[in-house]
Amino acid sequence: MAYDEDLAHRIRELLSGEQGVEEKAMFGGLAFLVDGHMAVAVSGTGGLMVRVALDEYPKLLSRRFVEPMMMADREMRGWVLITADGVRTTRQLRPWVIRGVDFARSLPPKQRGYASRRGRRST
Structure with missing residues (x-):
């Protein structure tokens, strides 16, 4: 199943004033990164994935x-999936997007070029 293009468009609109936002196709969906950190993603299987603080996870x-x-049959603690019914309106979607963006912004800055250095040995 392809990801929900309408949901992706609605997220773009909510993030239009944010600095440091980029999109990347990942895991059959579309991820929205803030300053290099994944914040939210449109799931390829439906719904919205949101990055959350571990201490909030059980309550959410x-x-x-x-x-x-x-x-891959493994629970990804620190991420929740909001079903499509839970993000049908902007009023439902906005708080989840804000939560994911706020959490991503709370993380330390990403080191530039990290992904290209992984697995390489310095000589």
């Missing part, structure tokens, strides 16, 4: 439309 799972994010 008790909310309507919120599920644990699973990848």
Whole structure:
């Protein structure tokens, strides 16, 4: 299943005034990175993936439309999946996007070129 293009467009609109935002195709969906950190992503299987603080994670799972994010049958703590029914309106979507962006901005800056150096040995 391809990701929801309408949901991606709605997220773009919400992030239009934010600095340091980029999009990357990942895991069959579309991720929105803030200063190099994933904040939210349109899931290729439906819904919205949101990066959250670990201390908020258990409480968020008790909310309507919120599920644990699973990848390869493994629970990805620190990420929640909001079902499509939970992000149908801007009023539903906005707080989740803000939560993901705020969390991404709270992380230390990414080192430039890290991905290109992984696995390489210095000589």
